[in-house]
Amino acid sequence: MTRQRIFAGSRLRQLRAERGLRQAGFAAKLGISTSYLSQIEHDDRPLTPALLDRLQKLFPLEWEEVAADAGDRRAGALREAAADPLFAAAPIAPEQLERAALQQPQLADQFVALHAAYRRAGQRLQIIDEALTGGTAEGSRLxxxxxxxxxxxxxxxxxxxxxxxxxxxxxxxxxxxxxxxxxxxxxxxxxxxxxxxxxxxxxxxxxxxxxxxxxxxxxxxxxxxxxxxxxxxxxxxxxxxxxxxxxxxxxxxxxxxxxxxxxxxxxxxxxxxxxxxxxxxxxxxxxxxxxxxxxxxxxxxxxxxxxxxxxxxxxxxxxxxxRGIPMFFCRVDMAGNITKRHSATRLQFARFGGACPLWIVHEAAAIPDRILFQLAETPDGLRYVSMAKGLVKPSGSYARAPRRYAVALGCEARYAADFVYADGVDVDAPQAAARIGPSCRICPRDDCDQRAFPPSDRPILVDPDRRDVVPYRIG
The missing domain is CATH 1.10.10.2910 (Arc Repressor Mutant, subunit A)
Incomplete structure (x- = not known):
């Protein structure tokens, strides 16, 4: 089985023009020489697996549309699954992923399906855990x-x-x-x-x-x-x-x-x-x-x-x-309740109880008509860029209080170049990200000063002779 070679010279030129880059600057971003880029742009050379991987990481939205056949889509899905922080300790080289998609298509499809099932199972476990700890049984949802x-x-x-x-x-x-x-x-x-x-x-x-x-x-x-x-x-x-x-x-x-x-x-x-x-x-x-x-x-x-x-x-x-950029969106009221939410990203919101107090949306609720930005990192190591804005919806009558709330919108940091609110932010800076979690009940962080209560799946250790920010340590 021979993989169809991808020639995408015109698309590369268009992408470079959209970004306002010269050949030398674009080649530097891709980690190749200017002469090699020129050959690719004139369709004298096809895209290599390593270069495809680099393009997908740098320009995920634009490059999704280049994958023309099932083999390319399979390789892209495999790269996406293998990029999960779960595999960060032993990353798989792009050439190996490309070869697996080409030589073992059924195995590649099963790997992608298994990873998707793993994510769904984690989300489902979160729902059940929060339902039980929040006093709402899974079978009695409102x-x-x-x-x-x-x-x-x-x-x-x-x-x-x-x-x-x-x-x-x-x-x-x-x-x-x-x-x-x-x-x-x-x-x-x-x-x-x-x-x-x-x-x-x-x-x-x-x-x-x-x-x-x-x-x-x-x-x-x-x-x-x-x-x-x-x-x-x-x-x-x-x-x-x-x-x-x-x-x-x-x-x-x-x-x-x-x-x-x-x-x-x-x-x-x-x-x-x-x-x-x-x-x-x-x-x-x-x-x-x-x-x-x-x-x-x-x-x-x-x-x-x-x-x-x-x-x-x-x-x-x-x-x-x-597809557009995979976004998460939510609306939070003045009491911290999440009244509307959706996530097309790997970030999942708490279904019961309040959200993480370190999340910028809570501050935005108290400051209407001002856009706030946050670079955040979740316990799985993924980084997100998000904006939040406090809004006031008038009631039309003095007798009725206006509705005050905040909305938040964000995406994974790898899409920061397409998210205007992230301009000027180094999304890879080691200490730049706020360390947030889904909610205190299921957050695994044991060194958070903002904890409202301990995680539901771990014991606590209490030392009467020592007092930290919270009166216990997590076992």
Whole structure:
């Protein structure tokens, strides 16, 4: 079996131009000579396994698209699995991985599958441990917990619904009377589809509800005290719930959720998901995100959405063959409760109890409208770059307190070059990263000054004659 040689000269030249690099600078980053790079760019030489590995590490987003056949994808998946810190003590050379993918494809596939199962088992063990220590048995999850875990298991990406929402958005933009530079449908186009296409009457009136729809009378009430982007999202939700009713119903029907309440919550969650996909259609939004290096403020202005909506949408860009950066996203209230979360990365959030107090999102909750940055390292040795911002959502009335919370968005440090918030930060500096964990109950660190309580799986040692920051040592 002979491996197909990869010639990617034009893609290398394009990548170099996008980064504003000369041949000498680009060659230095790749660890090769300028003359060798010139030969590769003119397709006189193919890419070697070592160079492919280097390109994938330096430019993971761009280089995912170069893998054209199953063999290349297999080698890429094998390199990704072998990069786990679990194997850091005895790293496998790129040439060996390439040879394994070529000569033992079934073994390579099984290795990748086994690694994925290992990760899922670790996450599942974390869920069970936290459920037991938090007083919630695995078999008695509340409906909202079932739905939260359903989205997590789905990777926070629902392909059928996402593609249908993208087509709906194209139709809305095509039907618009005035051309718009934004790929996001205008609020007037959404209103016209609801009114003319679906026979819905719309009224903007002060209400106790943000959105109130009477299905019998075909009447929709929107509270105008919401910010413009929130009103637009409520309209998009109602349009998605009606126009994509069959797609949403099919997903709900196929779900394993046990209770009627959980299935109803999933229906609402899917309509919200579809609304975000209508306002931020997958293909143009992914392209925009990459063009501005995931600058949230530029994205929210281009698409007319809120800061939180843009962050959430970035965490859903996991379409096979056109993935975005694997992101984690969460929302934390003033009490430290994680009220919304998703991770397409290896970072997993605590499902019960509070998050790590060293995480920057807690500080952001107390400082609204200011973006904070953090380089963090988890107990497995992986580093992440993240931003957090405190937000205030007005209530529209003195009688109701505004909602105050913070959102956080981040990715593994290897994607730092595509994450604008990491500019100027040396992500490899030994002492630069904050040492965070998932939650105190399952964090293995035994030297953390911020512990609220000891880990649930290890004994504690108490010395009456000695007092450190915490009154015990971990055995």
């Amino acid at each position: 409906p909202w917990e079932e739905v939260r875990d359903w989205f997590h298991d789905a990777g926070n990406y629902v392909d059928r619904l996402d593609r249908a929402a993208e087509e709906l958005a194209k139709g809305l933009r095509g039907a618009s009377s005035a051309p718009s530079p934004s790929p996001s449908p205008a609020v007037e186009a959404i209103e016209r589809r609801l009114q003319g296409g679906l026979g819905i009457s719309i009224v903007y009136r002060q209400s106790e509800s943000l959105r109130d729809f009477d299905a019998t009378m075909r009447h929709l009430v929107i509270d105008p005290s919401q910010p413009p982007e929130s009103r637009r999202f409520q309209l998009a939700h109602q349009l998605a719930a009606l126009a994509l009713a069959d797609e949403i119903a099919a997903v709900v029907e196929a779900s394993p959720l046990r209770t009627a309440a959980a299935r109803q919550l999933l229906h609402v969650g899917l309509a919200n998901y579809a609304a975000g996909a209508v306002l931020m259609p997958y293909t143009p939004f992914r392209a925009s995100a990459r063009a501005v290096r995931h600058d949230i403020d530029r994205l929210r202005l281009e698409y007319g959405v809120s800061f939180e909506q843009a962050c959430h949408r970035l965490s859903t860009l996991q379409r096979p063959g056109a």
